[in-house]
Amino acid sequence: MTTSTRGTLLIGVLALVWGSNFLWIKIALDAFSPIQLTFARMVLGALVLLVVITIRREKLPRDLPTWGHLFIAALVANTAPYLLFALGETRVDSGIAGALNATTPLWTLALGFAVRQSNRLSTLQIAGLLLGFVGSLLIFTPWDAGSVDTLGALYCLLAALSYGISYLYMSRYLIPRKLTPTVLSTGQLIAASALIATTLPLDPAGTPNWSTGPWLSLAVLGVLGTGLAYIINYALIRTEGPVGASVVTYLVPVASVALGFLILNETVPPLSLIGVAVILIGVRASRHMIAGQSQPLNPNRADR
DSSP, X not given: OOHHHHHHHHHHHHHHHHHHHHHHHHHHTTXXXXXXXXXXXXXHXXXXXXXXXXXXXXXXXXXXXXXXXXXXXXXXIIIHHHHHHHHHTTTSOHHHHHHHHTTHHHHHHHHHHHTTOSOOOOHHHHHHHHHHHHHHHHHHOTTSTXXXXXXXXXXXXXXXXXXXXXXXXXXXXXXXXXXXXXXXXXXXXXXXXXHHHTTGGGOOOOSOOOOHHHHHHHHXXXXXXXXXXXXXXXXXXXXXXXXXXXXXXXXXXXXXXXXXXXXXXXXXXXXXXXXXXXXXXXXXXXXXXXXXOOOOOOOOOOOO
16 A cells, blocks of 8 residues: 555544544433543543553653643643533534534634744734634524524534643643653543543433443444544654644544434534535635744644
């Protein structure tokens, strides 16, 4: 298999995995509360990655400062966004959740500029941010009450914002520590599991109901969508580089909307579909770099 063929295959697989995560969340919520679902998927993902680092003979960090940063990163990269997407999908379709997730690169760029962690924005990048705002507005359709649940969509948008914060935080405080991607991912999922575990006693939901579909969806979401997706992502970055790997960003919302339509019979309002297209155009424009400017942050994305 040639490198280009391998890269194309990995892009397709990863887009399908990340895009389908919103489908698995929607199905699993039939038996699990958002807190239960978030906790279970992170524990499953952590177990998968623990096996991986054991096989590779890698070791988790032992110093407290690194674990302190891992816990903060876990809060904004895993615990908060995973829970927010689960809460959002109790009110909106999986396709809408996947579409709003596409705003993550825009949040990352805007926040990086706000905290002076990114270089000067070009005119095209500013246009990309504005297009992302317009696209999100089209998905929310505030002038058409009832088209898309506002609170549910807001949960999803806040989840994407949390991802943006996490990327900047990890870039500044964790990447310089020279941890391998698998160790970083494993540590984050362990920390995130511990954080969400503290909320389980506060969850009013009872014991999850037994139903084959939701339990299988949870297994796929945790093992494949939360654990093995990291490995696929790193393999893609090695094959195509960070810029080439970023193509996945454009395919994830397409996959989430298509799977929601085909499997769950979800209907996406026409304006929301236009909104998805506008957001993706905005993302593409925001990643346009002026001459001499460094490539934008492209953090690992294995939590979708």
